[in-house]
Amino acid sequence: MSVPVKTLALSMALGLLFGSMPAVGAMDALEKKKAWHKCLLEIYRSQQKFPEMLAEYGTLCKLSPNDAQLLFQYGATLYRQGRTNEAITQYRKAAALNPQNPDYQGAVGDALAAIKDYQGAIAAYRKAGPRYAPRLQSIMQYVQNVQQIEQYNKEVKRRQMEDE
């Protein structure tokens, strides 16, 4: 008869000893989900499984909608996959959450330049600040050159019409 009593006592004693211990098991379910999705994300990254990776990013961004760095990384992955417009959306979200980070604005500028939205890119580089000044100069120079070429072509055309 005393065996169950001992079992109970030992259970209780272990319970008491474990009771005040900070347990990983007590970790918030949301934190666990984030940690495990990040593990899956890194595994898929190492295996270069991009669709799975993007799915994990999508899930993680839903779980942490205010994580600017995560949104930025999601954008960068989309950009590398050629999904530039979706990348711009994520970059803009990151930049809106953390306007002080020049890289987020700079990434918006790069992506806009890639889809030839030069005015948008110039605006983004301006917001990005001094670190992106060389790119701003470069793209402004490029835009100026394009405008000069267009002007030149127009002039050539006008003169051809006059000669005719």
Place this chain on the structure above:
Amino acid sequence: MAKTIKQTLSQLVSLLAFVGLINLPAAQAQPSVTMMNHVKDAQEAMQAKRYAEARDAFRLAIAVKDNVPELYIGLYVAAYQAGDFQTVAAALEKLFELNPEAKNQYAGELGEALYHMGRYDEAIPLLKKGLAYIDSPAANTPPKQLTIKDVAIDVPPPPAPQTHIPTQIASATTAKPVDIIPAAHKKIDKTKLEQTLEGAIRSEGIVIAEYLGYQKSPDITYFHPPVADFKIHKILKGPPLNKDLPVRYEFHDRSEKNMELPAGWHFSDDKMPEKGSQWILFMYFCAPHKGAYDLYQGCYGRLPANEENLNRVYAMLERERNR
């Protein structure tokens, strides 16, 4: 001096009363008290955020009593906080053996540990299982309390009433205990079930080592084995260890049938292997205990390193790595 002894005895009685072992003969109760002391050390270390120390204390507790699921949960928690994911994985795998119901609850945790160990292919399904579990209604219901019924099986029965002696002085006079444990609880030798290569392969460390000799001691017995000196030639699994490996050279495999001293057994040099012989050693935890490493299930964790055994071990390791 007498006062100190009296105080110590008083404390011991309180502790025994606390863990409910006051009715046991001291020689039998002592291991559980030792275990509780290790758990208490672990708890204190955890509270002070000395996680590596807590992990080691849990290992010591497990060395005393290796079939208490709660201890493996404690070991996993401490090892997780210490960033020792190899131990996390080993602790959770052992927990699943003892309590298969915990597989769903801790699948994600094991997956995370395997991820940190670079075992990605094994980690993916476990992480997914963990995520599925966390979203399931089962995760929101309080987990079923892990029982320690295995301890109950091992708890020795109390002495017969006529031989009742205060616990702290009964150690030398343990009368043959009355068998009150239900036969249904005793018929399965669980330790024997664990003695498979599949079980041994989950050890934290597996090495091929050469036997060099043993450390002479006047009190070597069947249950107090010598420390044998091995030299590691190859690490098949586990962390890098010092080449000089002291190992507790047990003479039995910890199954119940071998827990009795074989008739006429006396220690002599011929009980030890030939010097220079090669062995495969399975260490469940790569941490020495009292200056020597314990092998998986006593002598079961020591296999001659012949071609057949090596082939079997390599094949199991390959399978374990999911290659």
